[in-house]
Amino acid sequence: MKFSDVMxxxxxxxxxxxxxxxxxxxxxxxxxxxxxxxxxxxWAKKAERSSIxxxxxxxxxxxxxxxxxxxxxxxxxxxxDRQVLVERHLISREHAAKGMGSAVMVNRRQTISIMINEEDxxxxxxxxxxxxxxxxxxxxxxxxxxxxxxLDFAFDPRLGxxxxxxxxxxxxxxxxxxxHLPGLVLSELINQVIQAVSKIGLAVRGLxxxxxxxxxxxxxxxxxxxxxxxEEEIINRLSKVIETIIEKEHDxxxxxxxxxxxxxxxxxxxxxxxxxxxxxxxxxxxxxLLSIIKLGxxxxxxxxxxxxxxxxxxxxxxxxxxQKSSQQKLNAEERxxxxxxxxxxxxxxxxxxDISKMARESGNGSAAQPSNxx
Amino acid sequence: MLCDVCKCNDATVFLTQILEGKMQKVxxxxxxxxxKGVQDPTGFALADLLxxxxxxxxxxxxxxxxxxxxxxxxxxxxxxxGRLGCSACYVTFAEGLSALLKAMHKGTEHVGKLPGRAQRTxxxxxxxxxxxxNLQKAVxxxxxxxxxxxxxxxKQLESELSNSL
Numbered sequence: 001m002k003f004s005d006v007m008x009x010x011x012x013x014x015x016x017x018x019x020x021x022x023x024x025x026x027x028x029x030x031x032x033x034x035x036x037x038x039x040x041x042x043w044a045k046k047a048e049r050s051s052i053x054x055x056x057x058x059x060x061x062x063x064x065x066x067x068x069x070x071x072x073x074x075x076x077x078x079x080x081d082r083q084v085l086v087e088r089h090l091i092s093r094e095h096a097a098k099g100m101g102s103a104v105m106v107n108r109r110q111t112i113s114i115m116i117n118e119e120d121x122x123x124x125x126x127x128x129x130x131x132x133x134x135x136x137x138x139x140x141x142x143x144x145x146x147x148x149x150x151l152d153f154a155f156d157p158r159l160g161x162x163x164x165x166x167x168x169x170x171x172x173x174x175x176x177x178x179x180h181l182p183g184l185v186l187s188e189l190i191n192q193v194i195q196a197v198s199k200i201g202l203a204v205r206g207l208x209x210x211x212x213x214x215x216x217x218x219x220x221x222x223x224x225x226x227x228x229x230x231e232e233e234i235i236n237r238l239s240k241v242i243e244t245i246i247e248k249e250h251d252x253x254x255x256x257x258x259x260x261x262x263x264x265x266x267x268x269x270x271x272x273x274x275x276x277x278x279x280x281x282x283x284x285x286x287x288x289l290l291s292i293i294k295l296g297x298x299x300x301x302x303x304x305x306x307x308x309x310x311x312x313x314x315x316x317x318x319x320x321x322x323q324k325s326s327q328q329k330l331n332a333e334e335r336x337x338x339x340x341x342x343x344x345x346x347x348x349x350x351x352x353x354d355i356s357k358m359a360r361e362s363g364n365g366s367a368a369q370p371s372n373x374x
Numbered sequence: 375m376l377c378d379v380c381k382c383n384d385a386t387v388f389l390t391q392i393l394e395g396k397m398q399k400v401x402x403x404x405x406x407x408x409x410k411g412v413q414d415p416t417g418f419a420l421a422d423l424l425x426x427x428x429x430x431x432x433x434x435x436x437x438x439x440x441x442x443x444x445x446x447x448x449x450x451x452x453x454x455x456g457r458l459g460c461s462a463c464y465v466t467f468a469e470g471l472s473a474l475l476k477a478m479h480k481g482t483e484h485v486g487k488l489p490g491r492a493q494r495t496x497x498x499x500x501x502x503x504x505x506x507x508n509l510q511k512a513v514x515x516x517x518x519x520x521x522x523x524x525x526x527x528x529k530q531l532e533s534e535l536s537n538s539l
Binding site: 165230 | 444445455456457459460461462464465471474475478480481482483484485486487489490496497499501
């Protein structure tokens with residue numbers, strides 16, 4: 001499988017319709033593993049990293065799940081291609097900065113990606129649509145068990161799987177879900193939620209993980225600790241918290257429709273207007289406005305068949321995707337023009353927001369419907 | 375505002391560093407800031423900021439001059455990077471790491487997935503030793519209720535062990 005194949009097909013998680021997919025964009029589980037008594041990638045010399053890469057990659061390529069996969073050494077990928085993979089959440093920003101002795105593999109359906117010599121020798125990730133942490137874990141666990149028979153993983157009877165950073169030791173597992181929470185942001189309840197979540201040992205982050213800004217009302221929530229709890233327990237705990245946040249998001253949307261229907265309609269109308277007519281649009285503005293259109297979609301203001309075209313825009317309007325699809329290097333100004341153009345084209349086929357449908361279809365069946373809004 | 379390190383003096387040095395795109399704020403009193411080498415930004419321990427104040431010190435306690443026999447990594451390297459050199463470093467720096475891990479995680483022992491057969495037996499043996507020790511202690515303390523429950527757990531583990539062979 002070539003890079004162009006990855007580029008030309010959206011990941012299954014984007015097209016899929018897992019449980020709660022309106023609010024939970026995707027679920028990801030990654031496992032960190034290392035070879036026993038071999039220096040971690042950050043400490044290994046170049047030659048050693050390469051020899052570890054050769055050893056690991058041959059074992060990974062032999063897995064039935066990774067047949068016909070995309071497999072490339074980082075040094076053979078252009079900076080732009082690496083950035084595309086970051087925007088798809090297939091590799092981390094840290095991995096994109098690696099070169100010689102590091103590699104990435106992605107299966108055909110883009111449900112599994114394996115980073116070799118990131119911070120650990122192996123970082124295996126599974127990504128699914130909607131709230132499917134258990135299924136994501138099952139998939140990556142299977143790959144781990146298969147590799148375990150062929151590679152000598154560093155494991156300590158007391159501390160579990162040993163990792164380069166002590167924060168990952170034990171299960172080596174990080175489970176996370178990407179949530180779209182415009183209701184909680186608009187009703188200014190989001191900070192309360194973030195604080196509550198942080199207090200119970202879970203982390204909330206922006207779009208591209210650690211240290212990134214929250215854009216497009218998108219938030220990543222993940223487990224913070226990895227030692228002293230079983231994988232299933234961590235995932236159950238996380239899933240329960242996410243289900244609560246989903247409920248809170250539905251409540252917030254309902255409240256907004258009941259108490260501030262004009263504000264909600266105004267936001268959706270403005271987002272539609274700007275996206276339809278603007279000729280220059282920065283990436284952050286696009287994400288924020290698309291998020292409001294997505295909210296309008298959930299509330300019934302737009303027909304359901306417009307969902308995928310909007311969801312795809314979230315990815316397609318990212319800087320690297322934009323440049324890759326136009327097949328040229330663009331400066332920021334050119335990107336903003338192209339971004340606005342792509343969005344305008346896409347929205348041409350889009351009907352105006354139908355406000356009358358909104359009140360009736362709100363709440364997504366999770367709570368009582370508001371009566372006529374005066 | 376109190377100093378983050380000694381927690382008794384007023385903080386006079388307010389340090390903000392951006393590391394790996396993440397903003398970290400540390401408030402220190404005059405004495406602690408000198409001791410931590412904050413005046414000299416290059417000498418400031420990255421491990422402290424990455425893993426919390428005192429991390430570098432914790433690991434220093436165990437093995438001040440020791441180097442990992444497998445990969446040559448030293449505690450100074452940990453102080454600089456906040457990462458370890460290889461899996462054997464967990465043994466080399468075990469003493470210092472244990473406090474760090476305790477503060478960082480929910481528990482101190484791995485209870486999740488076990489790898490392949492050979493290592494599984496090793497883990498079960500480790501758990502058996504721990505249970506037996508607890509049992510002896512419970513009996514010595516005349517804590518018979520606990521002892522009975524431990525005996526059940528040992529029985530269960532014994533059958534797991536014989537299955538795994």
